[in-house]
Amino acid sequence: MEQVSRDPDLFYVAPREAPPARRPPALSVGVLGWLRENLFSSRTNSILTIITTVFIVWAGGSFLTWALRDAEWSVITTNLRLMMVGQYDPPQIWRVSLVALVTLFLCGMSVALAVGVSRSVLITLAVVVIAMLIVPVGAAQLPPPPLRYLVTLGLENGPMLFTGEAGQKITVAIEPLDDNTAASAEHTGYIENTAGLQNSRNAWNDIRAQVDAGTLDLSQYDLAFTIALVDAQGDVLAQANSTPEARADSLEATLPANGWYAVLTTLPEGSTAAGAAFVRMDGIYTFTTDLEAVATRTDRYGPIPASLCPARADCRQVAERDLRFEGARSLATYLGTQVGPFLEAIVLPVIIGIVTALAGAGLGVFARRSPDLRKRLLRWLLIAWVVTLIGSWFILRGFEGSSLLPVVPTSVWGGLLLTMVLTIVSIILSFPLGVLLALGRTSNLPILSAVCTIFIEVIRGVPFITILFFAKLIVPFFISATADIDQAIRMMVGMTIFTGAYLAEVVRGGLQIVPKGQIEASKALGLNPIQQTNLIVLPQALRAVIPAIMNQFVALFKDTSLVAIVGLFELLGIIDFIVNGQQQFRGLTREAYLFVGIIYFIISYAMSLASQWVERTGAGTANRL
Amino acid sequence: MAAEKDTNARLGDVIIECDQVNKWFGDFHVLKDISVKVREREVVVVIGPSGSGKSTLIRCINRLEEHQEGKIAVDGVELTNDTKNINAIRREVGMVFQSFNLFPHLTVMDNITLAQRHVRRRPRREAEEVAMQLLERVGIPEQARKYPGQLSGGQQQRVAIARALAMNPKIMLFDEPTSALDPEMIKEVLDVMRELAYSGMTMMVVTHEMGFAREVADRVIFMDSGRIVEIGTPEHFFSNPNHERTKLFLSQILKH
Numbered sequence: 118m119e120q121v122s123r124d125p126d127l128f129y130v131a132p133r134e135a136p137p138a139r140r141p142p143a144l145s146v147g148v149l150g151w152l153r154e155n156l157f158s159s160r161t162n163s164i165l166t167i168i169t170t171v172f173i174v175w176a177g178g179s180f181l182t183w184a185l186r187d188a189e190w191s192v193i194t195t196n197l198r199l200m201m202v203g204q205y206d207p208p209q210i211w212r213v214s215l216v217a218l219v220t221l222f223l224c225g226m227s228v229a230l231a232v233g234v235s236r237s238v239l240i241t242l243a244v245v246v247i248a249m250l251i252v253p254v255g256a257a258q259l260p261p262p263p264l265r266y267l268v269t270l271g272l273e274n275g276p277m278l279f280t281g282e283a284g285q286k287i288t289v290a291i292e293p294l295d296d297n298t299a300a301s302a303e304h305t306g307y308i309e310n311t312a313g314l315q316n317s318r319n320a321w322n323d324i325r326a327q328v329d330a331g332t333l334d335l336s337q338y339d340l341a342f343t344i345a346l347v348d349a350q351g352d353v354l355a356q357a358n359s360t361p362e363a364r365a366d367s368l369e370a371t372l373p374a375n376g377w378y379a380v381l382t383t384l385p386e387g388s389t390a391a392g393a394a395f396v397r398m399d400g401i402y403t404f405t406t407d408l409e410a411v412a413t414r415t416d417r418y419g420p421i422p423a424s425l426c427p428a429r430a431d432c433r434q435v436a437e438r439d440l441r442f443e444g445a446r447s448l449a450t451y452l453g454t455q456v457g458p459f460l461e462a463i464v465l466p467v468i469i470g471i472v473t474a475l476a477g478a479g480l481g482v483f484a485r486r487s488p489d490l491r492k493r494l495l496r497w498l499l500i501a502w503v504v505t506l507i508g509s510w511f512i513l514r515g516f517e518g519s520s521l522l523p524v525v526p527t528s529v530w531g532g533l534l535l536t537m538v539l540t541i542v543s544i545i546l547s548f549p550l551g552v553l554l555a556l557g558r559t560s561n562l563p564i565l566s567a568v569c570t571i572f573i574e575v576i577r578g579v580p581f582i583t584i585l586f587f588a589k590l591i592v593p594f595f596i597s598a599t600a601d602i603d604q605a606i607r608m609m610v611g612m613t614i615f616t617g618a619y620l621a622e623v624v625r626g627g628l629q630i631v632p633k634g635q636i637e638a639s640k641a642l643g644l645n646p647i648q649q650t651n652l653i654v655l656p657q658a659l660r661a662v663i664p665a666i667m668n669q670f671v672a673l674f675k676d677t678s679l680v681a682i683v684g685l686f687e688l689l690g691i692i693d694f695i696v697n698g699q700q701q702f703r704g705l706t707r708e709a710y711l712f713v714g715i716i717y718f719i720i721s722y723a724m725s726l727a728s729q730w731v732e733r734t735g736a737g738t739a740n741r742l
Numbered sequence: 743m744a745a746e747k748d749t750n751a752r753l754g755d756v757i758i759e760c761d762q763v764n765k766w767f768g769d770f771h772v773l774k775d776i777s778v779k780v781r782e783r784e785v786v787v788v789i790g791p792s793g794s795g796k797s798t799l800i801r802c803i804n805r806l807e808e809h810q811e812g813k814i815a816v817d818g819v820e821l822t823n824d825t826k827n828i829n830a831i832r833r834e835v836g837m838v839f840q841s842f843n844l845f846p847h848l849t850v851m852d853n854i855t856l857a858q859r860h861v862r863r864r865p866r867r868e869a870e871e872v873a874m875q876l877l878e879r880v881g882i883p884e885q886a887r888k889y890p891g892q893l894s895g896g897q898q899q900r901v902a903i904a905r906a907l908a909m910n911p912k913i914m915l916f917d918e919p920t921s922a923l924d925p926e927m928i929k930e931v932l933d934v935m936r937e938l939a940y941s942g943m944t945m946m947v948v949t950h951e952m953g954f955a956r957e958v959a960d961r962v963i964f965m966d967s968g969r970i971v972e973i974g975t976p977e978h979f980f981s982n983p984n985h986e987r988t989k990l991f992l993s994q995i996l997k998h
Contacts (some may be wrong), residue, residue: 639857640806640832641806641836648860660847
């Protein structure tokens with residue numbers, strides 16, 4: 118055969134042996150390479166990078182300074198109960214805890230059974246638990262912050278009430294507003310605030326800023342005042358007079374007996390001074406509004422003396438005011454006085470919650486090992502969820518005339534509890550409503566289809582708040598014109614039909630993307646129309662619209678705040694009640710809203726993660742292969 | 743002649759009977775006076791150019807399409823609007839589609855057991871045993887736990903055949919079962935169909951696979967423009983067709 122020389126570019130025969138598979142070349146070229154490639158690849162990119170960085174540092178820096186130095190988290194710590202359950206009867210709160218724990222247990226088990234528990238989740242939870250244990254313990258190692266009251270001289274100061282033991286040595290000292298600065302250290306005493314310190318935090322911050330900068334001229338102020346330690350009968354045990362010429366900033370006394378005492382600050386006759394200072398008292402228990410603490414102290418030291426505290430409100434006002442201005446702002450003090458107490462308040466519930474959820478998850482992981490056990494547990498889990506969801510309502514609400522579960526009307530539910538109840542009930546009811554409306558609208562029966570279409574379009578054409586008003590005013594007529602329907606139930610009805618209408622359109626979109634062949638195949642197999650819908654069409658339609666459905670649910674969760682219109686205080690609404698309804702927390706809106714914002718975010722994000730999990734499991738994955 | 747006698751002995755009674763069937767899609771007259779009888783254990787291949795109504799014809803047999811005139815009777819039951827009759831017939835007639843139409847949200851196993859459990863009311867265990875036997879018969883028992891999206895086209899079509907067989911149908915309808923497949927996969931599906939035909943299943947097959955028709959079919963129906971142009975044995979049909987239209991069609995497709 119004649120040899121023809123062939124151009125190797127046009128003709129090629131692969132060698133008989135396939136070359137071995139090789140790894141792809143590494144893409145990473147180190148940190149610097151990454152930076153150059155991603156942040157400084159061009160002039161525009163470099164400029165953008167620099168501007169963005171400056172902005173982040175500037176904005177984030179001032180935010181962090183506020184959050185880590187100036188913020189007063191005591192408003193959260195003190196009002197945690199209100200934020201969680203509103204005005205739910207305190208002795209009955211165990212019912213909320215029970216419901217929450219059972220729900221967490223089932224959540225843990227469901228997640229474990231459905232998708233398993235990854236190591237990273239376990240590590241995250243462990244880190245959270247350990248951090249929550251370490252910070253309060255660490256904070257306890259710090260020197261205890263001095264107990265200080267802010268007094269506003271020239272304004273009406275109630276007595277600073279406290280309890281003491283016989284023989285106890287008491288030191289009362291006037292402290293500068295800021296013990297870090299030379300200006301105030303020199304002028305121990307109080308600083309006049311010519312603007313008037315009407316419980317205004319802004320004015321207070323102004324003074325602080327001037328003290329910090331050393332620009333405050335103290336010499337011009339009238340600095341005369343008297344501090345006195347009195348016993349329950351009002352007799353003076355010790356007294357110190359301070360004048361601009363002669364400082365007498367502190368007094369010491371030994372208490373004669375167990376009982377209630379008070380420190381009074383007064384101004385000399387005719388003084389026009391107005392200002393603020395700390396009164397520092399070491400080693401004593403001060404008056405508190407904590408009812409349990411008051412009760413124990415009353416047992417031990419006798420009733421609160423009426424001569425010192427004619428109306429409880431007077432004492433409370435002074436006694437709690439210190440919480441706002443307690444710490445000087447070193448990081449240690451911040452951790453000790455702000456973060457520590459907060460973590461202490463939540464550490465136990467959070468750890469119990471996490472452990473409960475992990476217990477459920479553990480059971481789930483165990484059951485996953487055997488398919489048979491898993492199947493049985495899944496069936497049991499379904500029943501458990503139904504029982505829990507229905508039972509929770511009755512446990513939380515209680516029964517007429519029951520001594521174990523007395524009725525707690527929904528009008529006193531509030532905070533996160535109310536938010537979650539409204540959300541969960543509305544989700545559970547609106548989902549089937551939405552599916553039925555969607556099936557109705559796409560049905561071949563003209564009347565049914567028309568009714569569903571009109572319902573959906575009307576509800577979607579009206580603002581949410583209108584629906585809620587409508588629910589508030591109209592729902593009673595549907596049930597019984599005279600019946601006293603719970604406001605919370607009316608709101609649930611409103612939220613359910615609103616969300617149901619939107620879900621219906623989402624689900625209808627899902628129904629449209631199921632190919633006709635699927636229905637033909639199920640018909641050909643002899644499935645009846647209900648089986649076709651339940652077994653073939655809906656599972657595919659719903660899976661396709663999981664993100665949109667979840668979107669609707671997250672929106673619903675956040676929209677629960679609109680129930681404020683009927684006077685229900687859910688998580689967001691109760692902030693107004695906390696911050697503006699209690700004088701000592703007036704002005705601390707930023708802290709409260711930030712905290713609530715974080716809670717909203719955590720729950721919304723959890724919902725989003727849950728939807729991603731649902732999408733990723735089962736056939737959802739295989740479809741995209 | 744001898745072969746024909748054998749065939750006659752093998753075939754049973756008439757099981758599908760179409761008499762003067764007419765159907766319109768809107769104004770378009772898609773089936774025109776179709777009359778055909780299929781006997782038990784017979785394999786009938788329907789061929790014809792696209793748009794000739796062959797798919798519509800076999801879709802009428804399990805009432806995925808409604809005919810408007812004439813009579814269709816399957817296994818002695820006439821197809822009317824009575825849903826009871828329709829369901830009774832669908833239980834006896836399995837169908838395999840061009841685009842497989844497996845249920846993507848269910849595993850292969852669940853695809854095959856779903857109708858058994860919900861229509862035939864078989865317990866899960868029994869349904870799964872049936873499914874495994876069928877998967878072995880179509881040669882992919884190892885794919886039982888996978889989802890359809892994880893299988894090749896040929897494997898999916900074999901699952902679709904197993905799914906239809908799981909209902910123990912008396913008749914199997916195939917609507918261009920290999921048209922959506924890569925050439926390498928066509929063979930594996932045809933092998934399964936061939937085995938099914940030799941096992942005595944009554945089959946109506948719409949296909950363009952002339953080799954299959956020639957080898958397996960008892961009769962070949964050629965349709966054009968909604969009419970049956972010619973019915974005959976494969977020998978007669980491929981070597982000596984009567985009608986000009988048939989000759990033209992065969993000359994066109996056999997060129998390739």
